[in-house]
Amino acid sequence: MTYNHQKIEKEWQKKWEEDEIYRADNNLKKPASAPQDPELRRGKDNFYCLIEFPYPSGEGLHVGHPRSYTAMDIIARKKRMEGKNVLYPIGWDAFGLPTENYAIKTGVHPKIATEKNIENFTRQLKSLGFSFDWSREINTTDPEYYKWTQWMFLQFFKHGLAYKTKMAINWCLKCKIGLANEEVVNGKCERCGGEVEKRQKEQWMIKITKYAQRLIDDLDKVDYLPRIKDQQINWIGRSEGATVKFKVKSEKLKVDIEVFTTRPDTLFGATYMVLAPEHEIIPDLKSQISNLKEVDDYIEKSKRKSDLERTELQKEKTGVDLEGIKAINPVNNEEIPVWVADYVLTGYGTGAIMAVPAHDERDLEFAKKFNLQIKKVVQPPQVIPNSPFQAGASSGAIGNLQGDIESECFSGYGMSINSDFLSGLLTLDAKEKMTEWLEKNNVGKKTVNYKLRDWVFSRQRYWGEPIPLVHCEKCAEAKPKFLFLHAFKDSSGRVFWPWLKSELEKRGFEVFAPNLPNSNKPNLKEQTKFISENFNIDDKTIIVAHSLGGVLAMKMLAENNLKAKKIIMVAPPAKTEFKDGKKRPAVEEFCDWKFNYSKIKKAVGEVVVIADKEDSVVPIEQPKEIATELNAKFVEVVAPAPHFNCVEAPMILDNILTGDILNPGWVPYEDLPVKLPDVKKYEPIDSGESPLANMQDWINVKCPKCGGEAKRETDTMPNWAGSSWYFLRYTDPKNNKEFASAEALKNFMPVDWYNGGMEHTTLHLLYSRFWHKFLYDIGVIPKECGDEPYKKRTSHGMILGEGGEKMSKSRGNVINPDEMVKLYGADTLRVYEMFMGPFDQAIPWDTKGLVGCRRFLERVWKVKMKNEKLKVAVKNEKLLKELHRTIKKVGEDIEEMKFNTAIAQMMIFINAVGEEEIDVENWKLFLQILAPFAPHLAEELWANLGNKTSIHLEKWPEHDKSLIVDEEIELIVQINGKLRDKIKIKADLGEEEAKKIVLESEKVKNWIDGKKIKQVVFVKGKLMNIVI
């Protein structure tokens, strides 16, 4: 009988599917007895392995896909055989540009194209025999799935992490369409070859930068390949430095230009400044610029440049002096010129730099070209042998030496010179001293800067999740404004006020946060007068008041017949008796402390009182009393600091945001999902909006807040959205009440092992870690799961074309997996993809190599044939040892993803078997370790031995330790480190006995030839080196 892969592979795939042998069990196998310890809580039986779910493109499966899938499949199968309840799921990341572009071209609805592609991918994946649990299949374009993606977006929105801002996007002048970076090729539109320019466009952003530090710090908690951690850290790019304010010299204008620098110690060497062409201060300066036309032309030109031109290709620096504008270096009051140049980027730091040409390569190049002053302020250290400054010395307390110290530009660390009070200091000390000086003189401060930018979350495209927001003009007009009233002795610049103000302003609200007069000796009348002169309290006003501010609010409203929309009072006192027992005469004199509650109730639409039971000043009974009297909503919280003297107070913000005050309004949860409507044309329209903007039926809705006429948001989400949480959905894919139940999440999260491509390290991996942390923070992911989604992350290398180049249609070197499966079989393809080289490296495809793997499987097949005839067990000590060595090596290599050497060892074993006969029990052990690699072949041979149940449900074999050790070994004999002889000795022979035997050897005698033995190095069971 020949090895007919086509027949047996199909048969077993069908049988496995019928028997559902790869189904993961959702029930906890162990009681949740120790919820603190994730290992115990999850039960040792559960194991979650994950691959990146594919984008179902029209091209079908690439041979690169099975590399990762087979690797994790082998791991999943081994874990299953080790008795674990393995979750190995699959799904589709199906929103995105390629399908949409296909729709534009052909008119085929993306939904139809996606369905077809998924069908094809499913067939292909099933033909490879992966042990996926298909019952958990998910699809990001399924409304039942993206309902939750939308729900999560609303969580970001409500927690202030989603905001809208103007962003530069790539705009194709001909297609009139916004392009992804990927669609811009050499500065031209990939679709039509036309001009691309930068255009400012409002975009939804998600504030990932808020998590920058945590995303770095928490890498300590996880087991990722070091280079993956490195890449994430570099991408987030934390740098410590200072911001420095430079005054613009002008009679009329009072503006500062703020810069960020990592080298505040070189401030004395700053001889000019540069603004990015997009810098927002430029319009303000225009009235002072004498060469305005030249400047405008330059800005216009740089707009046309793509990032590519501005960065890589452009060697020659360009720029224009803003004539008439000078800035003042705060440290020495020198006037320096201000330039605009596109080598400075808007997105990083403040979009402006102080240029120190003597100590920065780019600044130097620019300064030379435009004849700007170069001033040395750092002396390179002398290179003295063994000094800590020696080139290459690690960057320790003294700092690292970079660059060529002989060259004109020295950007390393050294000693400050020509720098007044810094002169003579080493760079690190000089940095610190300058920062102190900046802070003392109020012209700068210590700043941590990150390269990481916020996540551009909107697309003006069709094939994505609609952003579930509604714009209502009426509500926008009725937008509330905020009045902050601070406490006794306090000011609006202290505690949580600055933070709360910026949070609300970010959401587009007007906030009036005055420093109330005489707050040490406050007087109701005086403060009321001050407010009425500066702010108009009306029915759109929301008053947020802290402590005594609450009293002010109540009295002010009641006694002046004012109307307000809402008051939020934080720890307001009702009396002048305080918890700390202190008498506060100034507070007692503030007012008469009598409250006309019924009048207050009439004056205000809604009242919220927030208080802390542990408040150190105002006993909770007082705010409670106020709340009761006013029929207010009473919220008891645990304040971050005594009496809410904290810099951030999220509970206050949360309470402000509950209610109908946000604009735009969100779609109520019960109306989710906001389904994508069918459109006829998929091109974005002339206005640059998504095609959804033309769907009148769809965009016109009732405002969920006021019931009036309103319009839907037409932007859609990027496909990173759906992929940021799909691993959570796998735990509970059919749940229609939650994105996943807490029980299901606790059952499987975090993911034990996630393998994917390096290309996803900075985007998908970072986004999903951030997304998970956010969901964790707002409490929808149980604490037990932890705030990191993946315990372990590994990466596979690319599969290149046969010439060693990337596989691509245009090169014509694409290998079709279907053809390989048909000709050689899924098992052969699987084994070859694992054998071709180290798993984490890029490897060129070689169909001849595939043939070698097929031969190996054929040999395995033939061993069985022999065994059928000869059922008599033949004992063979040598073979048995090889078998157990193989069991050991394969088991260990799988854990380390060294699949290539695992397979090599199995080949060695099969070569050793050769024509010999092997007994059935030992043969079974080999089939079991082969099963994860070649599941169909192993299953067929297993069944042929008379087994009724699947080999994949067998126990993973253990090697016999006693069979691994050799009694006799070949001792390597070296003379002066060179191999001279090999002598068979007992493995446990000691040095003295071994030496005796070695010195007997004729070869050794010849080499020593009467010379004196200086030293003998002996490694037991391995080698002896004789030094003469």
Added chain:
RNA sequence: GCCCGGGUGGUGAAAUGGUAUACACGAGAGACUUAAAAUCUCUUGACCGUAAGGUCGUGCGGGUUCGAGUCCCGCCCUGGGCACCA
């Protein structure tokens, strides 16, 4: 320019500081066959030598070590990623 990999036979590649080139491909020779394919066996880093054996050899130059493909320093080449990151 910055960051991260990688340089070992004709090729893909093995090698806890301890026999460099396992395993596979390719090539060559042989067996089987009327023949071919398939399969099986042997050879296969370079050089010298009839042989025994020896010398050299992991991109280059140094160093540490009894011993370096592996560790350290300085270069060169190459692949990938990137947002000129101040």
